[in-house]
Amino acid sequence: MDKLVNDFSLGLFFWQAVILVVLILLLVKFAWRPIMTSITAREAGIAAALAAAEAARKEMQNLQADNQRILQEARAERDAMLKEAREIKEKMVADARAEAQVQGEKMIEQAKATIDSEKKAAMAELKNQVTTLSVEIAEKILKTQLSDAAAQASLVDKMLDDVKLN
Template sequence: MDKLLNDFSPGLFVVQTILLLLLIFLMVKFAWKPILNSLNEREEGIQGALDAAENAKKEMENLQADNQKLLQEARLERETMLKEARELKTKMIADAEEEAQAQAGKIIAQAQEAIESEKKAAMAELKSHVAGLSLDIAEKVVRGELSNKDKQIQLVESMLGEATLN
Protein backbone atom coordinates (compact mmCIF):
# COMPACT_ATOMS: atom_id res chain seq x y z
CA MET A 1 0.00 0.00 0.00
CA ASP A 2 2.88 2.24 0.64
CA LYS A 3 4.06 1.74 -2.87
CA LEU A 4 0.68 2.75 -4.14
CA LEU A 5 0.77 5.96 -2.15
CA ASN A 6 4.33 6.72 -3.31
CA ASP A 7 3.45 6.25 -6.96
CA PHE A 8 0.32 8.40 -6.70
CA SER A 9 0.23 11.27 -9.14
CA PRO A 10 -2.48 13.91 -8.70
CA GLY A 11 -2.43 14.86 -12.41
CA LEU A 12 -2.90 11.28 -13.49
CA PHE A 13 -5.70 10.95 -10.93
CA VAL A 14 -7.51 14.00 -12.31
CA VAL A 15 -7.10 12.81 -15.92
CA GLN A 16 -8.35 9.37 -15.06
CA THR A 17 -11.30 10.85 -13.14
CA ILE A 18 -12.16 13.09 -16.11
CA LEU A 19 -11.94 10.14 -18.48
CA LEU A 20 -14.11 8.05 -16.16
CA LEU A 21 -16.71 10.80 -15.94
CA LEU A 22 -16.53 11.27 -19.72
CA LEU A 23 -16.96 7.55 -20.22
CA ILE A 24 -19.94 7.53 -17.81
CA PHE A 25 -21.44 10.53 -19.63
CA LEU A 26 -20.99 8.85 -23.04
CA MET A 27 -22.40 5.63 -21.69
CA VAL A 28 -25.41 7.45 -20.26
CA LYS A 29 -25.86 9.50 -23.43
CA PHE A 30 -25.47 6.74 -26.02
CA ALA A 31 -25.60 3.32 -24.42
CA TRP A 32 -27.72 3.67 -21.30
CA LYS A 33 -31.02 4.49 -23.09
CA PRO A 34 -30.81 1.61 -25.59
CA ILE A 35 -29.89 -0.78 -22.79
CA LEU A 36 -32.81 0.47 -20.67
CA ASN A 37 -35.11 0.39 -23.71
CA SER A 38 -34.12 -3.16 -24.54
CA LEU A 39 -34.60 -4.14 -20.88
CA ASN A 40 -38.00 -2.43 -20.86
CA GLU A 41 -38.94 -4.08 -24.14
CA ARG A 42 -37.84 -7.44 -22.78
CA GLU A 43 -39.79 -6.84 -19.58
CA GLU A 44 -42.86 -5.81 -21.60
CA GLY A 45 -42.42 -8.85 -23.85
CA ILE A 46 -42.20 -11.14 -20.84
CA GLN A 47 -45.20 -9.40 -19.25
CA GLY A 48 -47.09 -9.71 -22.57
CA ALA A 49 -46.22 -13.39 -22.75
CA LEU A 50 -47.37 -13.86 -19.14
CA ASP A 51 -50.60 -11.97 -19.91
CA ALA A 52 -51.09 -14.02 -23.07
CA ALA A 53 -50.49 -17.21 -21.09
CA GLU A 54 -52.99 -16.06 -18.45
CA ASN A 55 -55.51 -15.18 -21.16
CA ALA A 56 -54.91 -18.52 -22.84
CA LYS A 57 -55.40 -20.24 -19.49
CA LYS A 58 -58.67 -18.35 -18.92
CA GLU A 59 -59.79 -19.08 -22.46
CA MET A 60 -58.90 -22.74 -21.98
CA GLU A 61 -60.94 -22.78 -18.76
CA ASN A 62 -63.84 -21.13 -20.60
CA LEU A 63 -63.55 -23.67 -23.40
CA GLN A 64 -63.49 -26.50 -20.89
CA ALA A 65 -66.56 -25.04 -19.18
CA ASP A 66 -68.26 -24.70 -22.56
CA ASN A 67 -67.26 -28.25 -23.44
CA GLN A 68 -68.66 -29.50 -20.14
CA LYS A 69 -71.85 -27.54 -20.76
CA LEU A 70 -72.15 -28.92 -24.30
CA LEU A 71 -71.43 -32.41 -23.03
CA GLN A 72 -74.10 -32.03 -20.36
CA GLU A 73 -76.57 -30.72 -22.94
CA ALA A 74 -75.72 -33.62 -25.25
CA ARG A 75 -76.30 -36.07 -22.41
CA LEU A 76 -79.63 -34.46 -21.60
CA GLU A 77 -80.62 -34.53 -25.25
CA ARG A 78 -79.58 -38.17 -25.52
CA GLU A 79 -81.60 -39.02 -22.41
CA THR A 80 -84.58 -37.13 -23.83
CA MET A 81 -84.26 -38.95 -27.14
CA LEU A 82 -83.97 -42.32 -25.40
CA LYS A 83 -86.99 -41.51 -23.24
CA GLU A 84 -88.99 -40.50 -26.31
CA ALA A 85 -87.87 -43.65 -28.11
CA ARG A 86 -88.95 -45.80 -25.14
CA GLU A 87 -92.30 -44.01 -24.98
CA LEU A 88 -92.76 -44.43 -28.73
CA LYS A 89 -91.87 -48.12 -28.46
CA THR A 90 -94.34 -48.58 -25.60
CA LYS A 91 -97.03 -46.71 -27.52
CA MET A 92 -96.39 -48.75 -30.66
CA ILE A 93 -96.57 -51.99 -28.68
CA ALA A 94 -99.78 -50.85 -26.97
CA ASP A 95 -101.27 -49.81 -30.31
CA ALA A 96 -100.27 -53.14 -31.87
CA GLU A 97 -101.78 -55.03 -28.94
CA GLU A 98 -104.94 -52.94 -29.19
CA GLU A 99 -105.18 -53.56 -32.91
CA ALA A 100 -104.50 -57.27 -32.42
CA GLN A 101 -107.22 -57.44 -29.76
CA ALA A 102 -109.62 -55.61 -32.06
CA GLN A 103 -108.80 -58.00 -34.90
CA ALA A 104 -109.16 -60.97 -32.55
CA GLY A 105 -112.51 -59.59 -31.37
CA LYS A 106 -113.68 -59.23 -34.98
CA ILE A 107 -112.48 -62.74 -35.82
CA ILE A 108 -114.17 -64.16 -32.71
CA ALA A 109 -117.40 -62.29 -33.54
CA GLN A 110 -117.30 -63.58 -37.12
CA ALA A 111 -116.59 -67.09 -35.86
CA GLN A 112 -119.50 -66.85 -33.39
CA GLU A 113 -121.78 -65.61 -36.17
CA ALA A 114 -120.62 -68.43 -38.43
CA ILE A 115 -121.15 -70.95 -35.62
CA GLU A 116 -124.59 -69.53 -34.93
CA SER A 117 -125.58 -69.66 -38.60
CA GLU A 118 -124.20 -73.19 -38.90
CA LYS A 119 -126.08 -74.12 -35.74
CA LYS A 120 -129.30 -72.67 -37.14
CA ALA A 121 -128.74 -74.45 -40.45
CA ALA A 122 -128.03 -77.71 -38.62
CA MET A 123 -131.12 -77.24 -36.44
CA ALA A 124 -133.24 -76.52 -39.54
CA GLU A 125 -131.84 -79.57 -41.28
CA LEU A 126 -132.36 -81.65 -38.15
CA LYS A 127 -135.94 -80.41 -37.82
CA SER A 128 -136.55 -81.14 -41.48
CA HIS A 129 -135.06 -84.60 -41.10
CA VAL A 130 -136.97 -85.25 -37.85
CA ALA A 131 -140.17 -83.99 -39.53
CA GLY A 132 -139.58 -86.29 -42.47
CA LEU A 133 -138.91 -89.22 -40.16
CA SER A 134 -141.96 -88.31 -38.08
CA LEU A 135 -144.09 -88.24 -41.20
CA ASP A 136 -142.71 -91.56 -42.31
CA ILE A 137 -143.33 -93.08 -38.87
CA ALA A 138 -146.77 -91.49 -38.66
CA GLU A 139 -147.62 -92.74 -42.13
CA LYS A 140 -146.57 -96.25 -41.22
CA VAL A 141 -148.45 -96.09 -37.92
CA VAL A 142 -151.57 -94.65 -39.56
CA ARG A 143 -151.48 -97.29 -42.31
CA GLY A 144 -151.18 -99.93 -39.69
CA GLU A 145 -154.00 -98.38 -37.69
CA LEU A 146 -156.24 -97.70 -40.64
CA SER A 147 -155.84 -101.09 -42.23
CA ASN A 148 -158.06 -102.56 -39.56
CA LYS A 149 -161.65 -101.17 -39.35
CA ASP A 150 -161.98 -101.71 -35.61
CA LYS A 151 -158.81 -99.83 -35.00
CA GLN A 152 -160.05 -96.96 -37.19
CA ILE A 153 -163.21 -96.58 -35.14
CA GLN A 154 -161.32 -96.83 -31.87
CA LEU A 155 -158.81 -94.14 -33.10
CA VAL A 156 -161.62 -91.77 -34.12
CA GLU A 157 -163.37 -92.20 -30.77
CA SER A 158 -160.18 -91.63 -28.80
CA MET A 159 -159.44 -88.48 -30.80
CA LEU A 160 -162.92 -87.19 -30.24
CA GLY A 161 -162.57 -87.88 -26.54
CA GLU A 162 -159.33 -85.96 -26.36
CA ALA A 163 -160.61 -83.00 -28.32
CA THR A 164 -162.48 -80.54 -26.20
CA LEU A 165 -164.97 -78.10 -27.58
CA ASN A 166 -164.33 -74.51 -26.78
Template structure:
Protein backbone atom coordinates in the same frame (compact mmCIF):
# COMPACT_ATOMS: atom_id res chain seq x y z
CA UNK B 1 0.01 -5.68 -7.11
CA UNK B 2 2.85 -4.06 -5.23
CA UNK B 3 4.08 -2.43 -8.38
CA UNK B 4 0.72 -0.77 -8.99
CA UNK B 5 0.60 0.63 -5.50
CA UNK B 6 4.24 1.79 -5.58
CA UNK B 7 4.06 3.35 -9.05
CA UNK B 8 0.84 5.28 -8.38
CA UNK B 9 0.62 8.43 -10.43
CA UNK B 10 -1.94 11.02 -9.53
CA UNK B 11 -2.04 12.51 -13.05
CA UNK B 12 -2.63 9.19 -14.68
CA UNK B 13 -5.39 8.49 -12.15
CA UNK B 14 -6.97 11.88 -12.85
CA UNK B 15 -7.02 11.35 -16.61
CA UNK B 16 -8.36 7.83 -16.28
CA UNK B 17 -11.10 9.05 -13.94
CA UNK B 18 -11.91 11.92 -16.32
CA UNK B 19 -12.09 9.55 -19.30
CA UNK B 20 -14.30 7.22 -17.26
CA UNK B 21 -16.66 10.07 -16.34
CA UNK B 22 -16.76 11.27 -19.98
CA UNK B 23 -17.40 7.72 -21.13
CA UNK B 24 -20.22 7.35 -18.60
CA UNK B 25 -21.70 10.71 -19.69
CA UNK B 26 -21.51 9.69 -23.34
CA UNK B 27 -23.06 6.35 -22.54
CA UNK B 28 -25.81 8.05 -20.51
CA UNK B 29 -26.46 10.59 -23.25
CA UNK B 30 -26.35 8.28 -26.26
CA UNK B 31 -26.56 4.64 -25.18
CA UNK B 32 -28.42 4.65 -21.87
CA UNK B 33 -31.78 5.75 -23.32
CA UNK B 34 -31.84 3.14 -26.15
CA UNK B 35 -30.64 0.44 -23.76
CA UNK B 36 -33.33 1.37 -21.23
CA UNK B 37 -35.95 1.55 -23.98
CA UNK B 38 -34.98 -1.89 -25.23
CA UNK B 39 -35.03 -3.23 -21.65
CA UNK B 40 -38.43 -1.58 -21.08
CA UNK B 41 -39.68 -2.94 -24.39
CA UNK B 42 -38.37 -6.34 -23.44
CA UNK B 43 -40.13 -6.11 -20.05
CA UNK B 44 -43.36 -5.04 -21.79
CA UNK B 45 -42.99 -7.91 -24.24
CA UNK B 46 -42.50 -10.36 -21.37
CA UNK B 47 -45.47 -8.87 -19.48
CA UNK B 48 -47.62 -9.09 -22.62
CA UNK B 49 -46.48 -12.65 -23.22
CA UNK B 50 -47.33 -13.55 -19.62
CA UNK B 51 -50.72 -11.85 -19.92
CA UNK B 52 -51.34 -13.62 -23.22
CA UNK B 53 -50.36 -16.91 -21.65
CA UNK B 54 -52.68 -16.22 -18.70
CA UNK B 55 -55.49 -15.24 -21.07
CA UNK B 56 -54.84 -18.33 -23.16
CA UNK B 57 -54.92 -20.43 -19.99
CA UNK B 58 -58.24 -18.86 -18.93
CA UNK B 59 -59.61 -19.28 -22.45
CA UNK B 60 -58.50 -22.92 -22.44
CA UNK B 61 -60.21 -23.44 -19.08
CA UNK B 62 -63.37 -21.79 -20.44
CA UNK B 63 -63.21 -23.96 -23.55
CA UNK B 64 -62.74 -27.06 -21.44
CA UNK B 65 -65.69 -26.04 -19.27
CA UNK B 66 -67.76 -25.37 -22.41
CA UNK B 67 -66.68 -28.70 -23.88
CA UNK B 68 -67.63 -30.47 -20.65
CA UNK B 69 -70.98 -28.65 -20.58
CA UNK B 70 -71.65 -29.52 -24.23
CA UNK B 71 -70.63 -33.11 -23.57
CA UNK B 72 -72.96 -33.29 -20.56
CA UNK B 73 -75.79 -31.77 -22.61
CA UNK B 74 -75.15 -34.27 -25.40
CA UNK B 75 -75.20 -37.13 -22.90
CA UNK B 76 -78.42 -35.84 -21.36
CA UNK B 77 -79.98 -35.47 -24.81
CA UNK B 78 -78.82 -38.97 -25.76
CA UNK B 79 -80.30 -40.36 -22.55
CA UNK B 80 -83.56 -38.51 -23.19
CA UNK B 81 -83.69 -39.82 -26.75
CA UNK B 82 -83.00 -43.37 -25.58
CA UNK B 83 -85.69 -43.06 -22.91
CA UNK B 84 -88.15 -41.72 -25.47
CA UNK B 85 -87.25 -44.52 -27.88
CA UNK B 86 -87.78 -47.11 -25.12
CA UNK B 87 -91.13 -45.58 -24.23
CA UNK B 88 -92.16 -45.56 -27.89
CA UNK B 89 -91.07 -49.19 -28.24
CA UNK B 90 -93.02 -50.22 -25.15
CA UNK B 91 -96.08 -48.27 -26.34
CA UNK B 92 -95.85 -49.86 -29.78
CA UNK B 93 -95.54 -53.31 -28.22
CA UNK B 94 -98.50 -52.65 -25.93
CA UNK B 95 -100.56 -51.28 -28.84
CA UNK B 96 -99.65 -54.29 -30.96
CA UNK B 97 -100.62 -56.64 -28.13
CA UNK B 98 -103.94 -54.84 -27.69
CA UNK B 99 -104.62 -54.92 -31.42
CA UNK B 100 -103.71 -58.61 -31.55
CA UNK B 101 -105.99 -59.35 -28.60
CA UNK B 102 -108.82 -57.38 -30.20
CA UNK B 103 -108.27 -59.13 -33.52
CA UNK B 104 -108.14 -62.49 -31.75
CA UNK B 105 -111.31 -61.67 -29.84
CA UNK B 106 -113.05 -60.67 -33.09
CA UNK B 107 -111.88 -63.88 -34.74
CA UNK B 108 -113.17 -65.90 -31.78
CA UNK B 109 -116.51 -64.10 -31.92
CA UNK B 110 -116.72 -64.61 -35.68
CA UNK B 111 -115.83 -68.28 -35.24
CA UNK B 112 -118.49 -68.63 -32.53
CA UNK B 113 -121.03 -66.92 -34.77
CA UNK B 114 -120.05 -69.17 -37.69
CA UNK B 115 -120.28 -72.24 -35.47
CA UNK B 116 -123.68 -71.10 -34.18
CA UNK B 117 -124.85 -70.42 -37.73
CA UNK B 118 -123.63 -73.81 -38.93
CA UNK B 119 -125.18 -75.44 -35.87
CA UNK B 120 -128.52 -73.78 -36.62
CA UNK B 121 -128.24 -74.75 -40.27
CA UNK B 122 -127.39 -78.33 -39.27
CA UNK B 123 -130.31 -78.39 -36.83
CA UNK B 124 -132.64 -77.06 -39.53
CA UNK B 125 -131.30 -79.64 -41.96
CA UNK B 126 -131.68 -82.34 -39.32
CA UNK B 127 -135.24 -81.22 -38.55
CA UNK B 128 -136.02 -81.19 -42.24
CA UNK B 129 -134.61 -84.67 -42.68
CA UNK B 130 -136.36 -85.90 -39.53
CA UNK B 131 -139.67 -84.45 -40.68
CA UNK B 132 -139.21 -85.90 -44.16
CA UNK B 133 -138.27 -89.23 -42.66
CA UNK B 134 -141.17 -89.04 -40.19
CA UNK B 135 -143.60 -88.26 -42.99
CA UNK B 136 -142.19 -91.08 -45.02
CA UNK B 137 -142.51 -93.48 -42.10
CA UNK B 138 -146.00 -92.20 -41.29
CA UNK B 139 -147.00 -92.54 -44.92
CA UNK B 140 -145.74 -96.10 -45.02
CA UNK B 141 -147.48 -96.91 -41.76
CA UNK B 142 -150.72 -95.35 -42.92
CA UNK B 143 -150.54 -97.14 -46.23
CA UNK B 144 -150.03 -100.40 -44.48
CA UNK B 145 -152.69 -99.78 -41.87
CA UNK B 146 -155.18 -98.38 -44.29
CA UNK B 147 -154.60 -101.05 -46.86
CA UNK B 148 -157.74 -102.88 -45.89
CA UNK B 149 -161.24 -101.47 -45.78
CA UNK B 150 -162.00 -102.32 -42.21
CA UNK B 151 -159.06 -100.31 -40.78
CA UNK B 152 -160.06 -97.32 -42.91
CA UNK B 153 -163.55 -97.37 -41.48
CA UNK B 154 -162.27 -97.60 -37.90
CA UNK B 155 -159.94 -94.63 -38.46
CA UNK B 156 -162.73 -92.49 -39.94
CA UNK B 157 -165.05 -93.31 -37.05
CA UNK B 158 -162.37 -92.54 -34.51
CA UNK B 159 -161.67 -89.19 -36.13
CA UNK B 160 -165.35 -88.34 -36.20
CA UNK B 161 -165.54 -89.23 -32.52
CA UNK B 162 -162.62 -86.91 -31.78
CA UNK B 163 -164.30 -84.08 -33.66
CA UNK B 164 -167.46 -84.43 -31.58
CA UNK B 165 -165.46 -84.24 -28.37
CA UNK B 166 -163.85 -80.96 -29.26
Protein backbone atom coordinates in the same frame (compact mmCIF):
# COMPACT_ATOMS: atom_id res chain seq x y z
CA MET C 1 0.72 -9.22 -6.86
CA ASP C 2 4.06 -7.67 -6.13
CA LYS C 3 4.84 -7.70 -9.81
CA LEU C 4 1.74 -5.63 -10.59
CA VAL C 5 2.61 -3.05 -7.98
CA ASN C 6 6.22 -2.86 -9.15
CA ASP C 7 5.29 -2.54 -12.87
CA PHE C 8 2.71 0.21 -12.25
CA SER C 9 2.99 3.12 -14.72
CA LEU C 10 1.13 6.34 -14.07
CA GLY C 11 0.99 7.36 -17.76
CA LEU C 12 -0.42 4.05 -18.81
CA PHE C 13 -2.96 4.25 -16.01
CA PHE C 14 -3.97 7.77 -17.11
CA TRP C 15 -4.47 6.76 -20.75
CA GLN C 16 -6.39 3.65 -19.82
CA ALA C 17 -8.69 5.74 -17.56
CA VAL C 18 -9.20 8.30 -20.37
CA ILE C 19 -10.02 5.54 -22.88
CA LEU C 20 -12.40 3.94 -20.35
CA VAL C 21 -14.21 7.24 -19.73
CA VAL C 22 -14.45 7.94 -23.50
CA LEU C 23 -15.69 4.42 -24.10
CA ILE C 24 -18.32 4.82 -21.36
CA LEU C 25 -19.39 8.21 -22.79
CA LEU C 26 -19.67 6.73 -26.29
CA LEU C 27 -21.63 3.78 -24.96
CA VAL C 28 -23.94 6.11 -23.03
CA LYS C 29 -24.41 8.39 -26.03
CA PHE C 30 -24.86 5.78 -28.77
CA ALA C 31 -25.57 2.37 -27.25
CA TRP C 32 -27.22 2.93 -23.87
CA ARG C 33 -30.57 4.26 -25.23
CA PRO C 34 -31.03 1.56 -27.90
CA ILE C 35 -30.07 -1.13 -25.41
CA MET C 36 -32.46 0.28 -22.78
CA THR C 37 -35.17 0.73 -25.42
CA SER C 38 -34.81 -2.89 -26.56
CA ILE C 39 -34.75 -4.07 -22.93
CA THR C 40 -37.87 -2.02 -22.19
CA ALA C 41 -39.54 -3.35 -25.34
CA ARG C 42 -38.52 -6.87 -24.35
CA GLU C 43 -39.96 -6.36 -20.86
CA ALA C 44 -43.19 -5.00 -22.38
CA GLY C 45 -43.33 -7.97 -24.79
CA ILE C 46 -42.80 -10.41 -21.93
CA ALA C 47 -45.44 -8.65 -19.82
CA ALA C 48 -47.87 -8.70 -22.76
CA ALA C 49 -47.12 -12.39 -23.35
CA LEU C 50 -47.69 -13.13 -19.66
CA ALA C 51 -50.96 -11.16 -19.73
CA ALA C 52 -52.02 -12.99 -22.90
CA ALA C 53 -51.11 -16.32 -21.30
CA GLU C 54 -53.12 -15.43 -18.20
CA ALA C 55 -56.06 -14.34 -20.38
CA ALA C 56 -55.76 -17.57 -22.37
CA ARG C 57 -55.69 -19.58 -19.13
CA LYS C 58 -58.82 -17.79 -17.91
CA GLU C 59 -60.46 -18.32 -21.31
CA MET C 60 -59.54 -22.02 -21.14
CA GLN C 61 -61.10 -22.24 -17.68
CA ASN C 62 -64.24 -20.54 -19.01
CA LEU C 63 -64.31 -22.87 -22.01
CA GLN C 64 -63.84 -25.89 -19.77
CA ALA C 65 -66.67 -24.69 -17.55
CA ASP C 66 -68.83 -24.13 -20.65
CA ASN C 67 -67.87 -27.55 -21.97
CA GLN C 68 -68.82 -29.14 -18.66
CA ARG C 69 -72.13 -27.29 -18.66
CA ILE C 70 -72.85 -28.26 -22.28
CA LEU C 71 -71.85 -31.85 -21.53
CA GLN C 72 -74.22 -31.90 -18.53
CA GLU C 73 -77.02 -30.46 -20.66
CA ALA C 74 -76.34 -33.01 -23.41
CA ARG C 75 -76.41 -35.84 -20.88
CA ALA C 76 -79.65 -34.55 -19.39
CA GLU C 77 -81.17 -34.20 -22.88
CA ARG C 78 -79.98 -37.71 -23.82
CA ASP C 79 -81.49 -39.12 -20.62
CA ALA C 80 -84.74 -37.30 -21.32
CA MET C 81 -84.81 -38.60 -24.89
CA LEU C 82 -84.12 -42.16 -23.71
CA LYS C 83 -86.86 -41.88 -21.10
CA GLU C 84 -89.28 -40.53 -23.70
CA ALA C 85 -88.32 -43.32 -26.11
CA ARG C 86 -88.92 -45.92 -23.38
CA GLU C 87 -92.30 -44.38 -22.60
CA ILE C 88 -93.24 -44.35 -26.28
CA LYS C 89 -92.12 -47.97 -26.64
CA GLU C 90 -94.12 -49.02 -23.57
CA LYS C 91 -97.16 -47.10 -24.85
CA MET C 92 -96.84 -48.70 -28.28
CA VAL C 93 -96.53 -52.17 -26.72
CA ALA C 94 -99.53 -51.50 -24.46
CA ASP C 95 -101.54 -50.16 -27.42
CA ALA C 96 -100.58 -53.18 -29.51
CA ARG C 97 -101.60 -55.52 -26.70
CA ALA C 98 -104.90 -53.72 -26.25
CA GLU C 99 -105.51 -53.78 -30.01
CA ALA C 100 -104.62 -57.47 -30.12
CA GLN C 101 -106.97 -58.11 -27.20
CA VAL C 102 -109.78 -56.23 -28.94
CA GLN C 103 -109.10 -58.03 -32.22
CA GLY C 104 -108.99 -61.38 -30.39
CA GLU C 105 -112.27 -60.70 -28.66
CA LYS C 106 -113.80 -59.57 -31.95
CA MET C 107 -112.56 -62.73 -33.66
CA ILE C 108 -113.94 -64.87 -30.81
CA GLU C 109 -117.30 -63.13 -31.09
CA GLN C 110 -117.31 -63.62 -34.86
CA ALA C 111 -116.36 -67.28 -34.41
CA LYS C 112 -119.14 -67.72 -31.85
CA ALA C 113 -121.62 -66.06 -34.20
CA THR C 114 -120.45 -68.23 -37.09
CA ILE C 115 -120.66 -71.36 -34.94
CA ASP C 116 -124.12 -70.33 -33.77
CA SER C 117 -125.35 -69.70 -37.32
CA GLU C 118 -123.77 -72.96 -38.53
CA LYS C 119 -125.40 -74.76 -35.60
CA LYS C 120 -128.79 -73.25 -36.43
CA ALA C 121 -128.36 -74.10 -40.10
CA ALA C 122 -127.36 -77.68 -39.19
CA MET C 123 -130.34 -77.97 -36.84
CA ALA C 124 -132.68 -76.64 -39.54
CA GLU C 125 -131.19 -79.09 -42.04
CA LEU C 126 -131.52 -81.91 -39.51
CA LYS C 127 -135.15 -80.95 -38.83
CA ASN C 128 -135.86 -80.89 -42.55
CA GLN C 129 -134.29 -84.30 -42.97
CA VAL C 130 -136.13 -85.70 -39.93
CA THR C 131 -139.37 -84.23 -41.22
CA THR C 132 -138.78 -85.64 -44.68
CA LEU C 133 -137.90 -89.04 -43.24
CA SER C 134 -140.90 -88.96 -40.92
CA VAL C 135 -143.23 -88.10 -43.79
CA GLU C 136 -141.69 -90.83 -45.93
CA ILE C 137 -141.98 -93.37 -43.10
CA ALA C 138 -145.54 -92.31 -42.36
CA GLU C 139 -146.36 -92.49 -46.05
CA LYS C 140 -144.92 -96.01 -46.34
CA ILE C 141 -146.72 -97.13 -43.18
CA LEU C 142 -149.98 -95.66 -44.40
CA LYS C 143 -149.55 -97.25 -47.81
CA THR C 144 -148.98 -100.65 -46.28
CA GLN C 145 -151.86 -100.32 -43.82
CA LEU C 146 -154.25 -98.76 -46.28
CA SER C 147 -153.52 -101.19 -49.07
CA ASP C 148 -156.68 -103.14 -48.45
CA ALA C 149 -160.20 -101.63 -48.12
CA ALA C 150 -161.06 -103.20 -44.76
CA ALA C 151 -157.96 -101.66 -43.13
CA GLN C 152 -158.88 -98.28 -44.61
CA ALA C 153 -162.44 -98.45 -43.25
CA SER C 154 -161.14 -99.50 -39.82
CA LEU C 155 -158.65 -96.62 -39.74
CA VAL C 156 -161.28 -94.08 -40.77
CA ASP C 157 -163.64 -95.32 -38.03
CA LYS C 158 -160.89 -95.15 -35.47
CA MET C 159 -160.01 -91.58 -36.46
CA LEU C 160 -163.62 -90.55 -36.34
CA ASP C 161 -163.94 -92.01 -32.84
CA ASP C 162 -160.84 -90.04 -31.77
CA VAL C 163 -162.24 -86.84 -33.18
CA LYS C 164 -165.52 -87.25 -31.39
CA LEU C 165 -163.76 -87.83 -28.10
CA ASN C 166 -161.88 -84.61 -28.26
